[in-house]
Amino acid sequence: MTEEKAPETTAQKPQTAASPSPPSLEERLSDFEAWVHDNRKLLIYAVGGVLGLIVLFLAVSRFYLAPRNEEANNQMFMAQQWFGQDSLRLALEGDGNYPGFRQIISDYRWTDAANLAHYYAGICLLRMGSFEEALDHLKAFKGRDKLVTAMAYAAMGDAYSELGQMEKAVSYYKKAAYHEENELISPVYLKRAGLLLERLNRAQEALQLYQEIKTRFPNSVEGREMDKYIGRVESAAVRR
Numbered sequence: 014m015t016e017e018k019a020p021e022t023t024a025q026k027p028q029t030a031a032s033p034s035p036p037s038l039e040e041r042l043s044d045f046e047a048w049v050h051d052n053r054k055l056l057i058y059a060v061g062g063v064l065g066l067i068v069l070f071l072a073v074s075r076f077y078l079a080p081r082n083e084e085a086n087n088q089m090f091m092a093q094q095w096f097g098q099d100s101l102r103l104a105l106e107g108d109g110n111y112p113g114f115r116q117i118i119s120d121y122r123w124t125d126a127a128n129l130a131h132y133y134a135g136i137c138l139l140r141m142g143s144f145e146e147a148l149d150h151l152k153a154f155k156g157r158d159k160l161v162t163a164m165a166y167a168a169m170g171d172a173y174s175e176l177g178q179m180e181k182a183v184s185y186y187k188k189a190a191y192h193e194e195n196e197l198i199s200p201v202y203l204k205r206a207g208l209l210l211e212r213l214n215r216a217q218e219a220l221q222l223y224q225e226i227k228t229r230f231p232n233s234v235e236g237r238e239m240d241k242y243i244g245r246v247e248s249a250a251v252r253r
Contacts, residue, residue, distance in 0.1 A: 081121055081124050082121070082124040082125050082126050084121070085117055085120070085121035085124050085126030085127060085130075086126045088111070088112050088117060088120075088121075088126075089112070089114070089117050089126055089129075089130060090111075091107075091108075091111035092104045092105075092107065092111065092112065092113050092114050092117065092130075092133065093133070095113075096114075096133055096136075096137065101137045101140055101141055102141075104133065104137055105134060105137045105138070105141075114130040114131075114133045114134040114137065115130075115134060117130040118130045118131060118134065128153075128154060128155055129154075131150045131151070131153045131154040132150070132151065132154040132156070132161065132165055134147075134150040135147045135148070135149075135150035135151035135154065135165070135168060136168055138150065139151075139168055139171060139172055142175075144172040144175045144176050145172075145176070147168070147172050148169060148172050148173075151165050151168055151169050151172070152169070159192060159193040160193050160198070162192055162193070163189045163190075163192040163193040163198060163202075164189070164198070166185050166186075166188045166189035166192060167185065167186060167189035167198070167201075167202050167205075169185045170182045170183075170184075170185035170186040170188075170189060170202070170205065170206075173185060174205075174209065179209050179212065179213055180213070182205075182206075182209055183206045183209050183210060183213075186202045186203070186205045186206035186209070187202070187203070187206050189202040190202035190203045190206070196230045196232060196233045196236075197233075199229075199230060200226045200230040200233040200234075200235035200236055201235060203222045203225060203226050203235075204222070204223075204226060204235050204242075206222055207219040207220075207222040207223050207226075207242065210222070211246065216246050216249060216250060217250075219246055220243065220246045220247070223239050223242045223243045223246065224239075224243060226239050227239035227240070227243065
């Protein structure tokens with residue numbers, strides 16, 4: 014007898030469903046056109062709303078804020094004169110006939126003149142010893158001119174220094190120095206930051222700033238005197 018062989022079975026691989034092909038560009042465009050068609054009213058309202066806001070903004074700027082700003086600048090003229098004469102109280106409060114910076118800020122909100130009045134008011138209050146209120150105005154000031162903005166940062170550094178918040182003072186002095194870099198103001202503010210860092214026992218950071226002043230601003234008053242400050246910090250480090 015011949016031995017019967019069992020029939021051979023071949024393992025069938027499981028069939029995997031074919032992954033759908035990504036939609037073509039034409040299909041995507043067609044879907045987008047259909048979506049636009051279905052939502053055309055919503056799109057018209059949205060575009061119209063945006064255009065309406067733009068027109069409203071331009072109208073307010075031209076026909077309301079621009080005349081108000083011109084009027085505010087005219088009204089602020091005397092306060093600026095008093096400020097230049099160091100008559101700080103008059104500049105801040107006015108004299109009853111001409112407004113001071115406080116009234117300009119209150120009466121002419123959202124104008125460029127009121128924004129600038131925040132800077133002037135902050136400097137007045139800083140010099141008068143009202144450091145917290147000075148900071149409020151200086152923070153409210155949104156400068157467009159880089160030099161004036163740098164001076165505002167430095168004034169904030171002065172206010173924080175007077176309040177004993179040395180870390181914040183150092184930060185704002187650096188911010189002032191690097192916001193508008195030039196030989197007139199940058200070495201002044203870097204030096205102020207360095208002196209405070211020495212008081213905070215961070216001599217190495219102070220030394221780096223002094224060396225930067227000497228290297229980058231050698232023709233400034235501060236640059237010419239930096240050897241004295243560098244020598245002092247290095248000598249103190251040796252003694253330790």
